[in-house]
Every structure is written in structure tokens, then in C-alpha cells.
Amino acid sequence: MRHDQEGPPGDPLSGLLDQVRRSLRDLGGGAPASYIPELSRVDPDLFGLSLCALDGQVYGSGDTQVPFTVQSVSKPFVFALALADRGLEEVLTRVGAEPSGEAFNSIRLEPGTGRPPNPMVNAGAIVTTSLVAGDTPEARFDRILDGLSAFAARPLAVDEAVYASERATGDRNRALAYLMHNAGSLTGDVEDQLDVYFRQCSVLVTCDDLAVMHATLAAGGVNPVSGTRVVAPRHAQHVLAVMATCGMYDASGQWMLQVGMPAKSGVSGAIGVAxxxxxxxxxxxxxxxxxxxxxxxxxxxxxxxxxxxxxxxxASVPERRPMPPRSLDPAPLRSLRHRPRDQRAALEAHPDRIRVHVMQGDLDFATAEQTLRAARELPAAVGWFALDLTRVGRIEPVAADLLRALGENLRGRDVRMVLADPDQRQAMVHAADEFPDLGRALESCEDAFLTDLGIDPAAPVPLADCDLFGRVDPDLRAALADAFDTLRLADGDSVAPPARQLRERIVLWYVESGRLAVCADTAKAVPALRTWSAGPGAALTPADFPARIARRVLAERDTVCRTLTASGLVRLRALAPEAVAHLERAPLEGADTVDRPDAG
Amino acid sequence: MRHDQEGPPGDPLSGLLDQVRRSLRDLGGGAPASYIPELSRVDPDLFGLSLCALDGQVYGSGDTQVPFTVQSVSKPFVFALALADRGLEEVLTRVGAEPSGEAFNSIRLEPGTGRPPNPMVNAGAIVTTSLVAGDTPEARFDRILDGLSAFAARPLAVDEAVYASERATGDRNRALAYLMHNAGSLTGDVEDQLDVYFRQCSVLVTCDDLAVMHATLAAGGVNPVSGTRVVAPRHAQHVLAVMATCGMYDASGQWMLQVGMPAKSGVSGAIGVAxxxxxxxxxxxxxxxxxxxxxxxxxxxxxxxxxxxxxxxxASVPERRPMPPRSLDPAPLRSLRHRPRDQRAALEAHPDRIRVHVMQGDLDFATAEQTLRAARELPAAVGWFALDLTRVGRIEPVAADLLRALGENLRGRDVRMVLADPDQRQAMVHAADEFPDLGRALESCEDAFLTDLGIDPAAPVPLADCDLFGRVDPDLRAALADAFDTLRLADGDSVAPPARQLRERIVLWYVESGRLAVCADTAKAVPALRTWSAGPGAALTPADFPARIARRVLAERDTVCRTLTASGLVRLRALAPEAVAHLERAPLEGADTVDRPDAG
Structure with missing residues (x-):
């Protein structure tokens, strides 16, 4: 009957469980329960340790698959089923939720109500068992067995011999039940109720089962192995709370003091922890x-x-928080949008209009509060507050609430909150615009700011109207523009891959209208791999294009590009050497629209 | 005396506290304590709500600065001081840690030991008060007053009138003390001990003080306002655990069930929560x-x-984890190192040697376990497992342990674990090499792999030996190389900024030895802004240089660069047009060493 299973060899977590178990294997003392022969006959050397992660993976060490009767470890789960069937309020009229400071078989009932102190002692568990839905004792037990099986993610069964012994020797439980019946906290036929309770205690489980059952509570009621919701999140929370204060009987306070995890133990030698x-x-x-x-x-x-x-x-507060949220300040952080010179000049002249705040880690109360502080200290010039959530893990409800309040507060101060969140968690809808990455968020802030200034960043800039060639005669400019080819891309089209560009020897791209962007070429990549984008008036060289990594250049809207090949460049050089020298500097300096009479 | 302070106007968190307070301002019922006149005379409409964040910021709504006597809310803090002075073990010999299920003035002592049930009821608090260090009652009280002041981050004082009344009316506490003295759990002069206890209950605090005091416990014993460590982390943890199970007297179980935060209430109408x-x-x-x-x-x-x-x-488990850790697979993720063609070919031929695993959010048991799973499923070909921690917030001890075990486990499987962590938290030292960003981590993996293949990625590649010019005669190659200037950079030197490059009209950079990298130009920037780097054999054009954002190009070791100006290019073109055509493709294709007789 001895299984000295050591978990998948070479698995570090099973290895750590092995270490724990080995270090305690020789720990002596104590004796198996002896009130019924079935429990006293057990091999005292059996020792199993299982852990179920919330992705459903079960790790184990030792005798993790040896069956034993669940006994009192059933109490939290039957309490959960009673909550599911009756709701917290009704259950609390029949059983308390206070630690009694007394042993598991305490006979103390609440004066006045006759309620047993809590569902983790025998008296309370007899009551919660009676509260599970079902018209007959059989129906109630079926519901309990199905429920325990759902918590364990496999069909469980009763050890009939243990059940018979429990029923034969259950005098104290019988006494408790009659006392409660007398006090009115237990209703129905006492023997029927006890029968269901004894059967429930005799359900066979393994160490692995207990890990899965408790993982279901730890996961808020969804069984991580089967994926099935067994109880509502609030009921899982109620059960864990009662386990925390009452789970270890009259040692519950010590347990919270020294172990600090909700737990329940049973007389067959099992302990479950969540x-x-x-x-x-x-x-x-x-x-x-x-x-x-x-x-x-x-x-x-x-x-x-x-x-x-x-x-x-x-308190998991490092002495120094390793990665506090931070505001990128005062360094003017700009998007990687290639912009013509007039747009860049406008943005550079107002570097303090857009503030970026980067958050990292999980967003809980503490991290959200630090963001509120950063927002409170914003200079008056700031008009856009971009929150970068791309490095954030989970967002607790309290953090979402605080950020939503922040968005509303900022709106009242004429500051627009903008979010960068690749998961589009929409936690803060109505309070802020959301973008899949910081680059797009920043571009949007910049575009909005430019629009406020009267510059339309999306307005087409025909090649013949731009200053790519320097201060040359309009006729010459038109002739020079003729040396370029025209490339029309529909929204979503890709620009040819580097190899083909190479063959075609394109040396310059000029965006007349629309937008290009470099994006990752794989759906599996980390988010925010979109690097630069380029709008009307931007000039690009081959080196702007990503030749060395699997990315591609996409049109993000209908786009007209003008391209110049190496041979076109030779022709241009012959035509106007100075214009070409100017042109060759363009990708470094950025192009600009030529001063036009109608421009302010 | 009424302060209807509403927090800094426009602060969203104070606004939320205002909402809570306003929604309860009209809640009636109850009456102030009446056992002494000082408490019964208080304005029943006073209502304050303060919150202290762990960065020391205090938010408040209402009467947050009205002084009142601390009463029983002192108990957790004096327990903390007793733990600091005596240690947990000694304190537990004199007072239990079990919820009693009885009222605050319960007279029940543990049979056998005579211990009061816990430090949160009056009897237990009288004992913990007596356990604070000090040779005389005055010294003990000074220690308590100093300690409470350290928790509050300001000097506190006693309300002498309340103290006198407490002493005059404290019959039940006196009875408790004599009972415990009789049972042996309270030692010393009973009246002296009681005097210190009555004075401690009469210390004046405000709502803001309570928020700061409890924030100190929540922060593991460091006062977030003063920055001073008041008690050790383990003692703060012990106090919170006892508050969780015993803090609300005979309603502690209900409190955990419905509120779920450690708390302590006092008879002056205060509640503290941590x-x-x-x-x-x-x-x-x-x-x-x-x-x-x-x-x-x-x-x-x-x-x-x-x-x-x-x-x-x-259970803060979203139905779908928003940002699970993920392995970048099978997309071959490569560093942004510019490498010569032979190195690139070798890396491309073995895309499965290096695996990257990106983690995000806080690292706790659950997220670390998912990483172990990913590592277990690594294909046999993988030789390097790069863990990207750049998007991770805090790292819990259990996660560090698991990752350390993973590193050791991988080493046994001939896989080297490499960490990218801008904070260099060194959590996993000895198990893995650590780099400040994923780029450098990947470069290191690639370099190690190339070295295994017999390619030395750091070996200088003189311009005259590279194939930048195509298949040309060695003499011509030497002549072509002569058209380049030589730029020697010491480790840490910056390459001239874009404006100067522009003036000098450099059109090509070639790295002969050493290394260049593009780094952010601001210390305040987010980490990992180092983008590409370039080692021996790499050729770069102006567009590779960051002209549009505040960054600079640094030599990461002593580096020899060869640069070609626009006029040099004109000379070269005259000399060997085909070679120049080849050269102009180099930045797209990457250079390579020329086949040499001594090369394998």
C-alpha cells in the first residue's frame, strides 16, 4: 500500500515538496485516531504532500494517491454547498461564524439562539449538512457527494465500513444533534440528518484530491482542473474567512499567528490549506x-x-520598492512617429503638455495611490496624462476604481487621461481613451495637441509641396517629384519585405498621405512591438525599415507613398545636385511643408 | 470643535473617502461610552475617516484631527512593543493567542496556565503592558508612550482627566488584574501595572494618527511617514495575525467573514484597520x-x-488572467545586436537554442509556478532559458525560491538560465546570470552559443578583411579601406551627437573591434531603453542612429570604428563603382568576414 511517489523527476516544485516531506519523515509522536478500528489500522508511516496550482497543475510528494476518509476536512466544502443553496444570511440564522475557543466536539451553543458557534466544529457541521438542498436524506447526500466530487474534479465514493463504524460510535455527535434539535437550530429528523453527516465524513479522498478541492476555494470557486465553477466567488470567500478564524478549532489563533493560511484538519490525519x-x-x-x-x-x-x-x-513591502510607478519627467517623451518639421517644432516648443506615467507590477491600492499622487503634482501646463499599463499584471478592483476616479478628476482639471493597455482591459472605460501601446497613446495625444494648435497632422502633404528638395523653383520641384514612383497601399497592406526592396533598390520613401507603421510579424510576440509610424510629410530610408528582425511595415490607413530608386537618384543627381544633397539629409532632419501663401 | 475637513479639494482618493463618510453621516443608533464623564460628553456627530498609504501620504475626510483617547486601540501596539522587548515565545507563556468568543472584559483565564486568552481583550492587554521593558512603572510607561508616538510619527500625550477617571472607575480591570496575579500570569505590583495600563488607554490620538499607526503595521513595522523602523517585520506580522482572529472581540469571526481586514476597535468610538x-x-x-x-x-x-x-x-484570480507569463515561441527572438553575416547565419540555423520567457505583474507563487511549467516543456534543443523580469513588479520570497530551484534544475539539464532585470534584484544569484535588460541577456546567450560553435563574436574584424566591398581584389580592398577615417573610442565614450554627424556627412560606420550601443540619454527614463548594439563586423548608416529621440550612442568597451564621409563615398565610387554598390547594400545585408585560408 506504500507509494513513495516523488513527483515528476526533475521538477523543481515537486523537488521542494520532496525536501519538506523528507525533512519531516522521521518526525515521531502522536498516534492515529483510535475511536473506530478502520482509522486505527492505518499505516502510520503514510505521508503525502500535494499542491494544486491555480492553473490546475498538481504537484506531489509521497503517498499522494492513497485514499482515506475526508472526515472534518469535508466541513468547509459542505458549508460552501449550504451557502450556495441557502445564501449567507439564512445559513447564519442557524450557525454562527465565531471561533469558540473550544475543541472540535464542543457542546456549547449560543445562549438565546441555540446556534452552534461555527460550521467548522462538529455541531456546526451537522447543521450545515442539514442545510444542503434536497427533499430527502438521500437527495441531500447525493447533492453533497456530487458537490465534493465537483470540488475534487473526479467522482468520489463512500467507504462503507467507516460509515458503519461512524454511525455505530457517534454518540457524542448524536448528543450534539439532539441538543441542537431541542434548541431549534437543527430541524428535521435527527437520525436522518446524522446519517447524511456520517456518510459525508466517510467519503474517500486522496491527498491530491484535497489539494484540488482547496485550490478550488483559493481560485474563488472555479475548479482549476475541470474549469467548472463549483460555488460563487463570494461563497468561496466566506468559506476561507471562516476557515481562517475557526478552521483549526481551539488552535485557530495560534495557526493564524504562526502559519497564516486558512486551513482545516481532520481526524484521519489530513490537513487542507487554501x-x-x-x-x-x-x-x-x-x-x-x-x-x-x-x-x-x-x-x-x-x-x-x-x-x-x-x-x-x-507585508510584502520591500524596504525600497523595486519598481515604483514613475512619471517620465521632465524628459520630453515623444512618440516614434516620423513627423514633418513643423509638427516636430510645435511639439518641441511645448514639451510639457503631455506627461507619461509608467506603472509596473500588479495594480492594487498601493500602486494606484502612487499614481494619484503623481497626477496631483502635474504642472498646470499638462493637458494629457498618459498612463502606461503595458507592464502591469492584474488590476485589482480597488485600483480600477481609483483610476476611474482619477480620470474623472482630471477631466475636471481639463487634463485628458489616456491609457496604453495591450489587453484593452477597459477597466477605466468612460474615464479615458485606451490604446494598445504607449506609442499609439502618445501619437494620439500629440495629434490632439497639434489639432488644438491648428495643425492637421493627417492632412496630405504632396511631394511637390514639401521641402524635401530645399528651396528650389516650383517647376524644378515638380520635375524632381516626377522621378519618384507612386505606391498606393490600402489600409492593412504590407510594404514589400526587405528582400524585395533590396532588389528594387529603393533608397527613399516619402509618405504623401495616410500612415505607415512597423509592426511585429508574429501574433505571439510581446505587445507593443509596433515601433515607429510615419504620417504625411515623413521621409524614410532603407535603414528605417526593419531588416534584422521579423517585422513588417503596414499601412494603417489608405496610404500614398512616393518611392525613389537608386537609379532614380542618379537621374535626380544629374538634374539638381544641390537638391539631392538636401534630400539625402531629409531622413535625419525630417521634411517639412514648404511655406505656402495660405499658411499662417 | 467641529472640523469638517474634506481632504485636499480635487483629490480623487479623498473624494472617495468623502463619499463613504457622507453616505454614513446620517446613520443613527448607538451612544457614546458612558462609564466615565469624559467619554459621555463627546459630540456624537464627530465623524472622521483617514487613510495612510504606504508611501506616507495621509488622506482624510471629516474630523480627522480631533483628539480622543486611544483606549483599546492601543492594545495591538503595546502587544507589538512587548514582542519587541520579550520575543514571541516569552510573551506567549504569559498570554494566549486564541479568540475567546467572549466580550472585551471577559474574565475567563486558561485552565492550568492562568493565561488570559489573547492580547486584544482587557486581561491580555494588562499582561502585555506589564511585559514592556522598563525597571519602574514610569520607565515602562515612557517606553509605551515613546513607542505609540513612533507608531504615530509624532509625540503623543496623555489626557490626564480621562486617566484619572479610568483609574477611579476601573474596578473590573482591577479585578481581572488581581485574578491574573493570583493565577501567576501577571507579576509585579498590581496597582503599578494597572496604573501604566490606565495611562496607556488615556493617550490622545487623532483619526490621522490611527491611520499612520496602522499603516506602520501594514508596512511590516516601518513607519511610512517618518521612515523609522518601529518593530521587526515578524512582530508586525504577529500583531496583524492576532488582530485578524481576536481584534473585534466576540465579533472577530463575523468581522473576518464580512470585512476581512485585521482591525481593532476602542470604546472612544475609534476603529483602526491595517x-x-x-x-x-x-x-x-x-x-x-x-x-x-x-x-x-x-x-x-x-x-x-x-x-x-x-x-x-x-481570490484575485481573474476568470482569464489578463497577462499570463508567456514563452516567446516558436518565433526566433533575436537580440538587436548588429552582427556580421556568418554570426547571423549560425544563429538563424539554430533558432531553437535560446528560449525567452516574459513575465509580467508581481511574481508570487502562482506566476512563478507557471514559469516552472513553461521550463518543463522546453524542447531538448534549448540551451539557454532567458527570463525577462523587466516588466515584473515585486518578487515575493516564494517566487524567488522557486526560480532559484528552477535555475539549479535547468543547470542539471544543461540549460543555462539567464535573467533580464533592470533592478538587478539578485534574487536568484548563483542560479543564473543577470543582465539589466533582455537585449543584453539575449546577446550574452547568443555570444555563448556562437563561442560553442567556434565563432568568437568579440574578435576584431579589420575593415580590410571584411566583405563589405564584395569579392574584390585584396589590394583594391585595402585601397578602399584607406578612404575611411578611423574613430577610436574608449569604453564609455559617446559617439558625436546627430547634429555633428550631420555636419561631418558621415554616411557609413563600420565597427572593427569593441562594441557600440544606443542608450537612452536620460537617467530618469524607463529601463531597457538600450536598443541596438553593434560588434565587430557590423556596418551602420546614419538612419541606424537615433536622430529623433533623446538617446546617444556609447562605446561599451574600447572600440575602433571606421567611418566614411559623403565625400569619401564619392571618391570610392570613382574608384570602384561595383564595390560601392555592394557597400551600399551592406547595412541591409550585414557585412561578413571574407573567407580566409585559416578560417574553418
Missing amino acids: LPGQFGIGVFSPPLEEKGNSVRGIAACHLLSDQFGLHLMR | LPGQFGIGVFSPPLEEKGNSVRGIAACHLLSDQFGLHLMR
Whole structure:
């Protein structure tokens, strides 16, 4: 019956679980429960440790697949089912949620209401079992078995021998049930209710099952293995809260003090642990200490909490926050849009109109608050506040709320909030415009600012009207423009790949209208791989094009490009050497529209 | 005495606190404590709500600066001081850490030890007060007053009238103290001990003070306003754990169920709340319900927890993780190093040797585990596993442990783990090489791989030995090379800025030895703004240089560059037009060394 499974060889996490288990394998003390023969006959050396991550991966060490009866570890899950069937309010009229400071079989009921103190002691669990939906005891137990199976992501069964023994020896539970029936907190036929309870305690699970069951609670009620929602997020939260204060009976306070993770132990030697948003753990080792908890199980939980810093009350505040959110200031951060000279001059003359704030890590209260502070200190000149969320992981609801409030607040100060978020999480809809990357967000701010100044950044700039050739006679300019070819691209078209450009020996691109942008060529790439873009009036050379990495140049709207080949350049040079010298500087200096009589 | 302060106008977070306070201002019920005249005389309409963020910013709404006596809200802080002076083990021999399920003035002591149940009820607090270091009652109280002041980041004082009343009416506390003295859990002179306790309860604080004090616990013991460490991180953690299970007396279980944040209330109508790693809150409103907690204070905590999703047991697992860690696969991700053709060919022939894994958000157990999974599925060909941490926020200890184990595990599989981390957090030292950005990490992997293949990527490639000019006679090649100038840069030197390059009309750069890289020109910029680099054999044109953004080109080691001006190009063209045509394609194609007899 001994399985000394050590997890997939070479897996570092299983390796760490192996270390924990090996370091405790020789820990002695305690004895298996002896109130029924089935439990006392167990091999005391069995020792399993399983962990289920919230992506459904199960890691294990030791006897992780040996079946044992779930006993009290069923209590949180049956409480969850009762919450699902009756709602918190109704359940709380029948059972409390206070730690009793007493043992698992405490007989104390609340004066006045007759409620047992909480669903984690036997009396409370008998009540929650009776609250699960079902017209008959059989229907109620079917619902419980189905529910436990859904938490475990596999069909579970009852150990009939244990069930028979439990029923035969359950005098104290029977006494509790009759007391509660007398007090009115337990209704219905007492023996029927007890029968369902004894059967529920006799359901067979493994260490792996417990890890998956607790991972389901840690994941807010969705089983990470099956993908099925078993209970609502708020009910998973309620269960974890009650486990946190009452899960370890009269040692719950010590447990929170020293281990700091919601947990539940059972008399067969199992302990289940759930860390919200992180994982579920199952430990199984039959010898119990005097309070009825697994000796090695408790030690394993202590070790895991200490060694990995998993305590819920651990303030994970580095002495110095490694990556605080920051405002890019005062360095004028500009988009990588190739712009004609007049647009660049306007942007350079007002470097303080657009402020960028970069955030990183998960957005919780603390990081969102730092953003509010940064926004409060914005100089009066700022008209656009671009929040870069491209490096952000999850966004907690409180952070979304604060940023939404910030967007509204800024609007009242005539500052427009703009978001760069490749996931388009739309957390802050109505408060800000959202773009898939910082480049596009910045371009949009710049375009809006230029428009405010009376410059239309999208207006076509015909080659014959631009100053690419310097101050030359309009007739010559028209002749020079004729040496260029015309390339018309529809929205979404790609410019020819580098190899073909090479063959065609194009030495200069000029954008007359529309827009080009360099984008990553693979859907799997990290976001924000769009680098530069180029609007009307921009001139580009082959080296602006990405020859060395798998990217492509796309038209982002219907675009007219003028291209010059090497041989065209030779012809131009013969025609007007000075104009060509000017032209050759263009990609460095940027082109500009020629002064026109109608321009301000 | 009424201060209807509403926080800095226009601040969105103060605005949210205002909303909470306004929505509860008309909530009636309850009455101020009446056991001493000083408390019963208070204005029942006073209502303040303060929040202190972990960067020390205090936000408030309402009567946040009205002084009141701290009463039981002192208990967690004096417990913290006792832990600092005696250590957890010694403190626990004198007071338990279990929720009693009884009221604040419960008289129940642990059978056998005589310990009061926990430091949050009066009996336990009298004991922890007696455990604070000091040879005399005066010295002990000075230590307590200094300690509370350090938690509040300002010098606090005692309300002498309240102190006198407390002492005069403290019969039940006196009884508790004598009972504990009899049981042996309270030592020393009982009246002296009580005197210190009554004085401690009479220390004057404001709502803002409570927010700062609790923020200090939430920050792991460092006061975020003063920057001073008040207690050790483990002691702050212990205090929060005991607040979580015992802080709200016989309603602690309900509190964890419905509010889910460690808290402590006091009879003057104050409630303090600390959310680990996030913030501290102080609420003040004198009318109390029957259990002795502030009616509006409790309602405000419920509202904040619900509205902002701040419950500790909330599993913050989005249905779909917005930004899962991901492996860039199978797209061959290459560094932006300009490399000669032979190196590029070698890298292109083995696209699967280097795998990049990008992580984002905070690194906790869950995200680290997903990285382990990705690493487990690496194809056999992979020799380098580059972990990109540039988008990661904080790294929890458990994540650092798992990644360290991964590094060791990979080494056993002949895979080298390489980290890109601009903060050089060195979390995984000894398990991996660390680089400040992904580009440098990738370059290092590529260089190591090329070295394995017998190619030395750092070996100088003299211009006369490269194929920049195509297949030309060695004599002509030497003559062509002579048309280039030589630019020697020491490690750290900058290449002239674009404007000067423009003046000099340099049209081509060729790196003979050393290395150039484009870096951001501002220390304040986001990390990883180093874009491309270029080693021996690389040829660059002006457009490779960053003309449009504030960056510069740096020599990263002693470097020899050969540069060609526009007029040099004209001379070359006359000499060998075909070679120049070849040369002009070089930046697109990359140069390569010429086949040499001694090359393999």
C-alpha cells in the first residue's frame, strides 16, 4: 500500500515538496485516531504532500494517491454547498461564524439562539449538512457527494465500513444533534440528518484530491482542473474567512499567528490549506497530536509558511520598492512617429503638455495611490496624462476604481487621461481613451495637441509641396517629384519585405498621405512591438525599415507613398545636385511643408 | 470643535473617502461610552475617516484631527512593543493567542496556565503592558508612550482627566488584574501595572494618527511617514495575525467573514484597520453599538471592504488572467545586436537554442509556478532559458525560491538560465546570470552559443578583411579601406551627437573591434531603453542612429570604428563603382568576414 511517489523527476516544485516531506519523515509522536478500528489500522508511516496550482497543475510528494476518509476536512466544502443553496444570511440564522475557543466536539451553543458557534466544529457541521438542498436524506447526500466530487474534479465514493463504524460510535455527535434539535437550530429528523453527516465524513479522498478541492476555494470557486465553477466567488470567500478564524478549532489563533493560511484538519490525519489566489494544499499523515491534528501535517504547514514567506499577514513591502510607478519627467517623451518639421517644432516648443506615467507590477491600492499622487503634482501646463499599463499584471478592483476616479478628476482639471493597455482591459472605460501601446497613446495625444494648435497632422502633404528638395523653383520641384514612383497601399497592406526592396533598390520613401507603421510579424510576440509610424510629410530610408528582425511595415490607413530608386537618384543627381544633397539629409532632419501663401 | 475637513479639494482618493463618510453621516443608533464623564460628553456627530498609504501620504475626510483617547486601540501596539522587548515565545507563556468568543472584559483565564486568552481583550492587554521593558512603572510607561508616538510619527500625550477617571472607575480591570496575579500570569505590583495600563488607554490620538499607526503595521513595522523602523517585520506580522482572529472581540469571526481586514476597535468610538502591504485606516465616530464598537466605524469598514474588494480572502484570480507569463515561441527572438553575416547565419540555423520567457505583474507563487511549467516543456534543443523580469513588479520570497530551484534544475539539464532585470534584484544569484535588460541577456546567450560553435563574436574584424566591398581584389580592398577615417573610442565614450554627424556627412560606420550601443540619454527614463548594439563586423548608416529621440550612442568597451564621409563615398565610387554598390547594400545585408585560408 506504500507509494513513495516523488513527483515528476526533475521538477523543481515537486523537488521542494520532496525536501519538506523528507525533512519531516522521521518526525515521531502522536498516534492515529483510535475511536473506530478502520482509522486505527492505518499505516502510520503514510505521508503525502500535494499542491494544486491555480492553473490546475498538481504537484506531489509521497503517498499522494492513497485514499482515506475526508472526515472534518469535508466541513468547509459542505458549508460552501449550504451557502450556495441557502445564501449567507439564512445559513447564519442557524450557525454562527465565531471561533469558540473550544475543541472540535464542543457542546456549547449560543445562549438565546441555540446556534452552534461555527460550521467548522462538529455541531456546526451537522447543521450545515442539514442545510444542503434536497427533499430527502438521500437527495441531500447525493447533492453533497456530487458537490465534493465537483470540488475534487473526479467522482468520489463512500467507504462503507467507516460509515458503519461512524454511525455505530457517534454518540457524542448524536448528543450534539439532539441538543441542537431541542434548541431549534437543527430541524428535521435527527437520525436522518446524522446519517447524511456520517456518510459525508466517510467519503474517500486522496491527498491530491484535497489539494484540488482547496485550490478550488483559493481560485474563488472555479475548479482549476475541470474549469467548472463549483460555488460563487463570494461563497468561496466566506468559506476561507471562516476557515481562517475557526478552521483549526481551539488552535485557530495560534495557526493564524504562526502559519497564516486558512486551513482545516481532520481526524484521519489530513490537513487542507487554501491560500487565496495562489494554491491549494493537501497533507496526509495519520498520527495525531492531543488536539486531533496530524503531527507531520502541522509541521509541514509551518515549514511551507516559514520557508516560502506565505503568511497572509506578511507585508510584502520591500524596504525600497523595486519598481515604483514613475512619471517620465521632465524628459520630453515623444512618440516614434516620423513627423514633418513643423509638427516636430510645435511639439518641441511645448514639451510639457503631455506627461507619461509608467506603472509596473500588479495594480492594487498601493500602486494606484502612487499614481494619484503623481497626477496631483502635474504642472498646470499638462493637458494629457498618459498612463502606461503595458507592464502591469492584474488590476485589482480597488485600483480600477481609483483610476476611474482619477480620470474623472482630471477631466475636471481639463487634463485628458489616456491609457496604453495591450489587453484593452477597459477597466477605466468612460474615464479615458485606451490604446494598445504607449506609442499609439502618445501619437494620439500629440495629434490632439497639434489639432488644438491648428495643425492637421493627417492632412496630405504632396511631394511637390514639401521641402524635401530645399528651396528650389516650383517647376524644378515638380520635375524632381516626377522621378519618384507612386505606391498606393490600402489600409492593412504590407510594404514589400526587405528582400524585395533590396532588389528594387529603393533608397527613399516619402509618405504623401495616410500612415505607415512597423509592426511585429508574429501574433505571439510581446505587445507593443509596433515601433515607429510615419504620417504625411515623413521621409524614410532603407535603414528605417526593419531588416534584422521579423517585422513588417503596414499601412494603417489608405496610404500614398512616393518611392525613389537608386537609379532614380542618379537621374535626380544629374538634374539638381544641390537638391539631392538636401534630400539625402531629409531622413535625419525630417521634411517639412514648404511655406505656402495660405499658411499662417 | 467641529472640523469638517474634506481632504485636499480635487483629490480623487479623498473624494472617495468623502463619499463613504457622507453616505454614513446620517446613520443613527448607538451612544457614546458612558462609564466615565469624559467619554459621555463627546459630540456624537464627530465623524472622521483617514487613510495612510504606504508611501506616507495621509488622506482624510471629516474630523480627522480631533483628539480622543486611544483606549483599546492601543492594545495591538503595546502587544507589538512587548514582542519587541520579550520575543514571541516569552510573551506567549504569559498570554494566549486564541479568540475567546467572549466580550472585551471577559474574565475567563486558561485552565492550568492562568493565561488570559489573547492580547486584544482587557486581561491580555494588562499582561502585555506589564511585559514592556522598563525597571519602574514610569520607565515602562515612557517606553509605551515613546513607542505609540513612533507608531504615530509624532509625540503623543496623555489626557490626564480621562486617566484619572479610568483609574477611579476601573474596578473590573482591577479585578481581572488581581485574578491574573493570583493565577501567576501577571507579576509585579498590581496597582503599578494597572496604573501604566490606565495611562496607556488615556493617550490622545487623532483619526490621522490611527491611520499612520496602522499603516506602520501594514508596512511590516516601518513607519511610512517618518521612515523609522518601529518593530521587526515578524512582530508586525504577529500583531496583524492576532488582530485578524481576536481584534473585534466576540465579533472577530463575523468581522473576518464580512470585512476581512485585521482591525481593532476602542470604546472612544475609534476603529483602526491595517491591510498588509496596502494601507492603514482610522475611523472615529463616538456612538457605540451594544458590543462596544463604533456604529458608523463598523459601517465604514464594511463599505470600504465591499466597494473596493479589499477582503483578504478575496481570490484575485481573474476568470482569464489578463497577462499570463508567456514563452516567446516558436518565433526566433533575436537580440538587436548588429552582427556580421556568418554570426547571423549560425544563429538563424539554430533558432531553437535560446528560449525567452516574459513575465509580467508581481511574481508570487502562482506566476512563478507557471514559469516552472513553461521550463518543463522546453524542447531538448534549448540551451539557454532567458527570463525577462523587466516588466515584473515585486518578487515575493516564494517566487524567488522557486526560480532559484528552477535555475539549479535547468543547470542539471544543461540549460543555462539567464535573467533580464533592470533592478538587478539578485534574487536568484548563483542560479543564473543577470543582465539589466533582455537585449543584453539575449546577446550574452547568443555570444555563448556562437563561442560553442567556434565563432568568437568579440574578435576584431579589420575593415580590410571584411566583405563589405564584395569579392574584390585584396589590394583594391585595402585601397578602399584607406578612404575611411578611423574613430577610436574608449569604453564609455559617446559617439558625436546627430547634429555633428550631420555636419561631418558621415554616411557609413563600420565597427572593427569593441562594441557600440544606443542608450537612452536620460537617467530618469524607463529601463531597457538600450536598443541596438553593434560588434565587430557590423556596418551602420546614419538612419541606424537615433536622430529623433533623446538617446546617444556609447562605446561599451574600447572600440575602433571606421567611418566614411559623403565625400569619401564619392571618391570610392570613382574608384570602384561595383564595390560601392555592394557597400551600399551592406547595412541591409550585414557585412561578413571574407573567407580566409585559416578560417574553418
